[in-house]
Amino acid sequence: MRAKNIFKADKGIKCPFCRQYVDGYRSTLTANAAVQRFLLEANKAANIAAAARAAAERKAMGQQGPAPAAAAAASSAGSSSSSAAAASGGLRPPSAGASAAAAAAGEDQTWNCGGCGRQNFIWREFCSHCKRPCANPYATDKLSQTKKVGRGGLGKLSQTKKDLSAVSREELVGYIRDQGGFSLRKGLRDMGVSIDGQKSYGSVQSVREATAMFGLKRVLHIAEMLCDPDALRDASLHYLGNIGVQRVFESLAKLRLAFPPDHPNKDLQEWTATHGGRDPFACLLSALLARSLEFCMHDKGVYVAQCAANLASNAELVEMAKAVFPLALPVSRDPRGVFVLLSLLDLFSQRIWEDTVNCPLALQAVDLLCNQFSCSDKQLVHTCHHALSGKVVVRAIAVSMPRTPALKLAIKIASHAATLAGSGGGLTTLMELMQLYGHNQQAAEGLRDVVTMMCYSLQGQMGRCEQGGWRAVWRVRGDVVKNVATMMCYSLQGQMGRFATSKDEAAQEMLLCLVERLGHEQEVGWLDSIAQELVGCADALQDNPGGMEILKFTLSQPCMDLDNISAHISDMKHLLGKKALLPVVADVMERVGANPLPPAAPKYPAASVIQPELK
Numbered sequence: 307m308r309a310k311n312i313f314k315a316d317k318g319i320k321c322p323f324c325r326q327y328v329d330g331y332r333s334t335l336t337a338n339a340a341v342q343r344f345l346l347e348a349n350k351a352a353n354i355a356a357a358a359r360a361a362a363e364r365k366a367m368g369q370q371g372p373a374p375a376a377a378a379a380a381s382s383a384g385s386s387s388s389s390a391a392a393a394s395g396g397l398r399p400p401s402a403g404a405s406a407a408a409a410a411a412g413e414d415q416t417w418n419c420g421g422c423g424r425q426n427f428i429w430r431e432f433c434s435h436c437k438r439p440c441a442n443p444y445a446t447d448k449l450s451q452t453k454k455v456g457r458g459g460l461g462k463l464s465q466t467k468k469d470l471s472a473v474s475r476e477e478l479v480g481y482i483r484d485q486g487g488f489s490l491r492k493g494l495r496d497m498g499v500s501i502d503g504q505k506s507y508g509s510v511q512s513v514r515e516a517t518a519m520f521g522l523k524r525v526l527h528i529a530e531m532l533c534d535p536d537a538l539r540d541a542s543l544h545y546l547g548n549i550g551v552q553r554v555f556e557s558l559a560k561l562r563l564a565f566p567p568d569h570p571n572k573d574l575q576e577w578t579a580t581h582g583g584r585d586p587f588a589c590l591l592s593a594l595l596a597r598s599l600e601f602c603m604h605d606k607g608v609y610v611a612q613c614a615a616n617l618a619s620n621a622e623l624v625e626m627a628k629a630v631f632p633l634a635l636p637v638s639r640d641p642r643g644v645f646v647l648l649s650l651l652d653l654f655s656q657r658i659w660e661d662t663v664n665c666p667l668a669l670q671a672v673d674l675l676c677n678q679f680s681c682s683d684k685q686l687v688h689t690c691h692h693a694l695s696g697k698v699v700v701r702a703i704a705v706s707m708p709r710t711p712a713l714k715l716a717i718k719i720a721s722h723a724a725t726l727a728g729s730g731g732g733l734t735t736l737m738e739l740m741q742l743y744g745h746n747q748q749a750a751e752g753l754r755d756v757v758t759m760m761c762y763s764l765q766g767q768m769g770r771c772e773q774g775g776w777r778a779v780w781r782v783r784g785d786v787v788k789n790v791a792t793m794m795c796y797s798l799q800g801q802m803g804r805f806a807t808s809k810d811e812a813a814q815e816m817l818l819c820l821v822e823r824l825g826h827e828q829e830v831g832w833l834d835s836i837a838q839e840l841v842g843c844a845d846a847l848q849d850n851p852g853g854m855e856i857l858k859f860t861l862s863q864p865c866m867d868l869d870n871i872s873a874h875i876s877d878m879k880h881l882l883g884k885k886a887l888l889p890v891v892a893d894v895m896e897r898v899g900a901n902p903l904p905p906a907a908p909k910y911p912a913a914s915v916i917q918p919e920l921k
Contacts, residue, residue, distance in 0.1 A: 318355030329356055329427065420515055432500065432507070439500040439512050471524045475531045479541045486546035487553040493524035499557045506556040513564035522561075522573040529558060529586035535596040539607070542594075548606040552613045558587040559617040590614075591622055595629040599637070601646075602630060608642040612649050620664040623653055627671035634678040634698075635685065644694045647675075651701045669709065675702045676711035680718055687722050696735030704742055720756045733816060740823050803843040806853035814852040818859060825863040828906070834870055835918035836860055841874050844881045858890065862897035864906065871898070 318327045330352055331345050416425045419433040426434055433439075470478070470493040481489035487501045494501055498516030499508035532538050532554060541547040562585055565571040574585060581589050591614055594601055601607035615626055627650055630637065637643030651672070658668040679686055679699050690696040699715065706712035719726070719739060726732030739756070806817060824832050840847065840857045847853040861871050871894065879887050 318352060318359065327356070327359065328352055420512070439495075439498060439508050471527045473527075473531070475534060475537050478528065478531045479537050479547075482541045482550040483544045483547040486549040488550075490528060490550055490553060493528055494553070494557050496520045496524045497522060497557065497561060499560055501553045501557070506553050506560070508557070508560050510560070510564045513560055517564070517571065517573075522571070525557070525561070526573060526577055526586060528554060529590060533581075533586075533589045533593050535593045538590065538593045539597045539600060542601065542610045543604050543607045545606055548610050551610050555587070555590065555610070555613050555617055558585075558590060561585075562587050587617070588622065591618060591626070595626060598626075598629045599633050602633070602637050602643040603640045605642060608646055611646050615646070615649050615653060620657055620661045620668075623650065623657070624664055624667045624671060626650060627654070627668065627675075631671055631675040631678065634675050635689075638689060638695045638698055641694055644698055647698045648701065651698070651705055655701075655705050669706060672702055672706040673709055673711040676706055676715045680711070680715040683718060683722070686715075686718055687725055690719060690722070690726050690735040691729045691731045693731040693734040696731055697738065700735060700738045700742070703739070716756045727813075727816070730812075733812060737816060737819060740819055803839050806840050806856050807843055807846045807850055808853075809850070811852065814856060817856050821856065821860050821863070825865060828865045830865050830867070830870075831917050833860060833863055833866060837866075837870075837874050838877075841877050841881075844878045848882060848886060854890070858894050858897065861894050862901070864901040866898075868898075 320327055331348050416427060417430075418425055419436060419438055421438040422433065422436045424433060424435045470490070473481070491501055494506070496516060497508075497520075498512035498514070499506050501507070532541065532551070538551065542551045561574070565574055578585055584592065594611065594614055598611070601611040615623065618626060630646060630650065634647065637647060654668050654672065658665045679689060679702070686699075690699060699719070703712045703716050707716070716739065719735065723736055726736055806814065808814065821833065821836060824836075837857070837860045840853070840860060843853075844857065847857055860866075861874060875887070875891055875894070878890070882890070
C-alpha cells in the first residue's frame, strides 16, 4: 500500500513521510562517481515529472501547456538546479509544480545558505540543515504572491503589493490591522529576520549579512511610520495589529543587538542623528509611553507593552516605570494593568541590582509606586482586598525596602490586618506579606515588627475571617525590614482564639503560618501570648483537630522555654481534665524532644519593640 501511495505514474515519487513530490536527490558521498551518475539520471527523471505535473495543473486551470522546447530546457537544467535535499523545514510551496514552472522559465529556484553553504529550494524561508533564515528577501516573492493570508487562512489574497518603503502612515496601519505580521514579512526580511504568527527568527550574523546586501530602507520607514503615538496605538489595539507590532519590536531589538556602538551602521547612524540620539526601538518605545494608560488597560495593547518591557534596556525600563507607576491607582484596578505592573517589578528584581547606574533610579521609581498606594488608607485597603492588586503592593514592598516609603506602606497594611482578614483577597495579601524575609539584619528586624503588628491587630478576633482561602506563597528576594512581623502580630492581637476555633481551613492555615514565622523570628513573647489565648479556649479546641494542632505546634516551637510550656499545660488541665490532657502532653513532649540541640543562638540582640503588653 505504501508503494502504491508514494508512486504515481507520470507524476513522480512522493516522500513516504511528508507526502510531497520529490523534486531532486543529493548524495552525502560526493566522491563516489557511480552514485553521482545514478543521481544525475534520477534528477533528470524528477524534473521531467515536475514539468509534467506543472503542465497537468495548467491544463486543469484551462491554460495552454508549455512548449516542448521549454520542457526540454527544464529536463536539461534539472541536474544542476535540483541538487538541494528535500528535507523538512521552512514553508511548503503552494503548488507541486510551482518550482518546476520557475525552472522552465529559466529562473533560479535555489538559494545558498550563508551559514552551512547548503542549497535550498526557492520556497524555503529557512535552511533545511541549520534552520538559518534565508538571506534573500526576494527568494519567495513569486510564490508568496499566491499564498493566502487572512483570518483562518481563508478569504482574500495578500494585498500588500506596494513597496513598504513608500507607503503612507495610514496605509501601513491598515495593512497591519488587516494582516498582522504577514504584511511586514517582506520588509523585515530585508534585515535578515523572518516572522510568523508567534515570534521572529534571526541571528546577529543574519541581520548583518542581509543589511549589508539590501540596506535598512524598508525597516526604517516602517519604524518611522509607527513612531507616531496615534498610529502605534491604532495598530496595536487590534486583535491582529498587536501581533504585527510585537514582531516589529522584536525585529528592532535584534537590529540593536546586531549593531552596537562598537559595530556601527551608516543607516542607523543617520537615523540616530535625526531622532535626538535615539535608535528605532527607543523611538517606538517613546511613542508607546505617550499612550501608556491606553496600552496598559486594553486587552490587546497590554501584550505590546509587556513585549516592549521584556526587550527594553535597564535605562528604558526606568523610563517605562516613570511613565506607568504614577498611574498605578487606576491601572491596578484592571487585571490587564496589574500584569504590566508585575512585569516591570519582576524585571527590576531580576536585572537592576548589578546595574550601579540605573539601580538607584529604579528604586526611586518604586518608591513613587509605594507612595501612590500609601497616600490614602481607604484606597490602600480597597486595593489589598483584591488578590492581584495586593500582589502588586507586596511586590513593590519587596523591591523597595528597607527604604522609607516601602516601610511606611508595610506598616499601613499591617495596621489594617483585622479589616483585610475579612476577605479572601485580603488574606492573600497578608499571607504574602508574612512570607517576606530580609536579606540583612536591618531588613529582618523591620519585617519582624510588621508581622507582630499584624498579630496585635487580629489577636482575639480570628473567627471573623472565614471567607476565602490562602493562595500560594510568593517567596521573594528580601529587601524588607524586620518590624513587619511584630506589627502584624500587634494588628492581629485578640483574635487568635477565634481563628483557631473556626472551622474555616484558610483561617487556621493563616494562624499556622503566623506561628511558624514568629518561631523563625524567635519572638517568645508573642508565642507565649498566642499559646495563652489558645489555652483559654482549649475546651472548644478539643473537638476541632485543626485548632488543637495549632496549639500543639505553638507549644513545641524550639524557642519556647520548658517552664512556659509546663505552665500552659497546667492551665489546660483545669479545662480538659487529666484523661483528655495526657495524649496532648505526650504529643507536645515528643515534638519538643525532636527539636534540634543545642537551641539556636538568639537571632537579634533584643526582642521587637512591639510586644503584647502594648495593647
